[in-house]
Amino acid sequence: MGNVMIINASPRAPKSNSKEYAKLFAQYCQLQTEYCEVKKSNHLELCHMMAGFSDVLFVFPLYADSIPVTLLNFLKTLEANLPQTKPTISVMINCGFIEPQQNDTAVAMLQLFCRKNGFPFGSAFKIGSGEAILTTPFRIFLKAKMKKFSTSIQNRKYGTFQVTMPISKRMFIAASSSYWENYGKKHGISKEEMSTMQIE
């Protein structure tokens, strides 16, 4: 039996959607899991822990079309402090856009890191509409795909998975506009104020 180290590399890990996705993964995965968050001060600790796991799952949001700096900096530390036994690395990436394939570049970057440093690459799960899907009825699609993703890691039959809201792009834009409008309202900011064209 293997075990999975789940590493949340979101810049806002304690309050992140990535944390919720990690929780769901742990629910569905029948292997033993341990959840960790990347912090500025714990890179070496996480690197040393890795040798005790058969699998590592990085969970993070897409930032400026690629991996967030939080993860980039951790990977640089990991490259300089490679564990003696190398776990298989899988990734679960969420982006706020409806197209899960917008995460492809980030997946390719992790695959490159693995090849360069001798880690086997496992599964990739690309989540579109990742900012909101968990709070909509469409979460059932996410859960179904999450089960498949976790099973792939459990059975070492790795693959690529993706999910998004099954709606048209125009409907997605309308729904996301309402989502963000309500988000602004919570801070007393109107849609018009949020739409300002002014920068600074």
Place this chain on the structure above:
Amino acid sequence: MKLVLSDRNLDVFQEHHPTFDFIDLSKLQISNCVGCFGCWTKTPGKCVIRDDAVNVYPRIAASDRIMYVSKLQYGGYDTVMKTMLERSIPVQQAFIRLLHGETHHIQRNVVPKEAVIIGYGNTSSEEKQIFRHLVERNAKNMCFERYQVKFVAENEVEQAVRNEVAVWET
């Protein structure tokens, strides 16, 4: 405005180039984006972290020609440049639009631009390929109308930038 955004000092800008705005990011204090969405939902267009980044992203938005000079890492920008690019999201709104059939954020007052991206380091062909894809993605989110990607070794950066500056000055 012509802007050169670099993750290292460039001697070429010790010389007089009055039409260029040069920013050496390695000399600035720029914290990581914390993903708070404050620049979209609390103080739209302004980052809530008031460090040196707030003097940089308005200049990125205002430029019509831009050059990024960055070391590459795993097929992407290395830490210094990537940190700044992540801190540039105040130039976008939270709201989403369709662009070339894909969903992307609406831009605020961002001038459409011509970009040259100079990636340096000991870069494999696989890494170059990933970086080209990344810049293609960035082009949609950073208002690049046209762009070129160039790869050079670390000791060739100065000359590569000089060459581009000469082209832009003609």
